Amino acid sequence: xxxxxxxxxxxxxxxxxxxxxxxxxxxxxxxxxxxxxxxxxxxxxxxxxxxxxxxxxxxxxxxxxxxxxxxxxxxxxxxxxxxxxxxxxxxxxxxxxxxxxxxxxxxxxxxxxxxxxxxxxxxxxxxxxxxxxxxxxxxxxxxxxxxxxxxxxxxxxxxxxxxxxxxxxxxxxxxxxxxxxxxxxxxxxxxxxxxxxxxxxxxxxxxxxxxxxxxxxxxxxxxxxxxxxxxxxxxxxxxxxxxxxxxxxxxxxxxxxxxxxxxxxxxxxxxxxxxxxxxxxxxxxxxxxxxxxxxxxxxxxxxxxxxxxxxxxxxxxxxxxxxxxxxxxxxxxxxxxxxxxxxxxxxxxxxxxxxxxxxxxxxxxxxxxxxxxxxxxxxxxxxxxxxxxxxxxxxxxxxxxxxxxxxxxxxxxxxxxxxxxxxxx
DNA sequence: TCTGGGGTCCTAGGACCC
DNA sequence: TCTGGGGTCCTAGGACCC
Numbered sequence: 192x193x194x195x196x197x198x199x200x201x202x203x204x205x206x207x208x209x210x211x212x213x214x215x216x217x218x219x220x221x222x223x224x225x226x227x228x229x230x231x232x233x234x235x236x237x238x239x240x241x242x243x244x245x246x247x248x249x250x251x252x253x254x255x256x257x258x259x260x261x262x263x264x265x266x267x268x269x270x271x272x273x274x275x276x277x278x279x280x281x282x283x284x285x286x287x288x289x290x291x292x293x294x295x296x297x298x299x300x301x302x303x304x305x306x307x308x309x310x311x312x313x314x315x316x317x318x319x320x321x322x323x324x325x326x327x328x329x330x331x332x333x334x335x336x337x338x339x340x341x342x343x344x345x346x347x348x349x350x351x352x353x354x355x356x357x358x359x360x361x362x363x364x365x366x367x368x369x370x371x372x373x374x375x376x377x378x379x380x381x382x383x384x385x386x387x388x389x390x391x392x393x394x395x396x397x398x399x400x401x402x403x404x405x406x407x408x409x410x411x412x413x414x415x416x417x418x419x420x421x422x423x424x425x426x427x428x429x430x431x432x433x434x435x436x437x438x439x440x441x442x443x444x445x446x447x448x449x450x451x452x453x454x455x456x457x458x459x460x461x462x463x464x465x466x467x468x469x470x471x472x473x474x475x476x477x478x479x480x481x482x483x484x485x486x487x488x489x490x491x492x493x494x495x496x497x498x499x500x501x502x503x504x505x506x507x508x509x510x511x512x513x514x515x516x517x518x519x520x521x522x523x524x525x526x527x528x529x530x531x532x533x534x535x536x537x538x539x540x541x542x543x544x545x546x547x548x549x550x551x552x553x554x555x556x557x558x559x560x561x562x563x564x565x566x567x568x569x570x571x572x573x574x575x576x577x578x579x580x581x582x583x584x585x586x587x588x589x590x591x592x593x594x595x596x597x598x599x600x601x602x603x604x605x606x607x608x609x610x611x612x613x614x615x616x
Numbered sequence: 617t618c619t620g621g622g623g624t625c626c627t628a629g630g631a632c633c634c
Numbered sequence: 635t636c637t638g639g640g641g642t643c644c645t646a647g648g649a650c651c652c
Contacts, residue, residue, distance in 0.1 A: 227621070249618070294652045296652080443621090446620065491618095491619055
């Protein structure tokens, strides 16, 4: 039996790098990318990190710092990042037989059983060079016998420049040396709450966690943490998932650019989210039976009266028809809406998914089948909207969308819109 | 004045059944 | 004052991830 070997390939400062790619004039400048509504810092270039701009901070708290150092800020441009991500991932798919796209900027490669004419570090270096050459994106590579260790190897590759961005952690002694250097919260799966509880037991470093008794950990925490302990010891417990599992829920939610106090506007927003969620559902080729609608005021404001509520409903039979969900959502909203609050955010969730054609109706349910004409209408709508972005929509979505999100610093859709292609002079 | 969005998994506890 | 035990299913909430 051959030992498992995983590589984690992670793009460096991904969103900020995407923005820089098309703005050579910003090559050495500090760049940050902001969350929806231009609310928080969600990505920083190397230069911005050096300035001490922290991840996740609300922009208004660092405004002076940004101005002082001439930091260039962008609204998030997901069309651009998704397209660049796809280029990176398809490059990786030419370099390894099994690839799991783990997030927009990371992928695990399964190197188990591969016969390397080169050693693993050399393989990592060649991955790095090819991705850089084909896409312009810089990556780091961590290689190890479990995913959790590969994550830490990647972290090391990012942290210590003299590694050249590639770390091979298949050697046991090297593993222990690195684990001893890292605080336990750097471990994949150990967040803030677990870190606190572990520290109370005297476990501060990754190595101390690795050396803890798995059974003891299972009793005091959970099977998840136990698995982490085993993974830290090089025992692979988390398999590579190269076939994306079908989704179990689809959420569409957003904070508003401006607070909503008017029910009509809330109807528009909910309609918009329903429309997006159902479009995603059809892309997944699934039907959903469960719908939740939720809304809330800002949890940060101590002046506004707080209110947060959600309501759910089950359809008689699964559907992917936007009109069906729109009607139900409006009923739910009637039950949720309270006058007098300043709403900051709302959203919808679809769940309880079925493959088309497999739903077993209950004994007393009307066997309502989705009519072919209904499906054709939805398909036509999706087709039109993908060809010419958002050509048609439901009247309830509103045409002004005054509550829509703020994106005042948006870069052009360089790679996905002909009209916005970069021009080389 | 201004604080993101979209997911997954696990567990505890209640409801219900025999 | 007395009022079982054990199993399953579902849901809400908490934890984590990027």
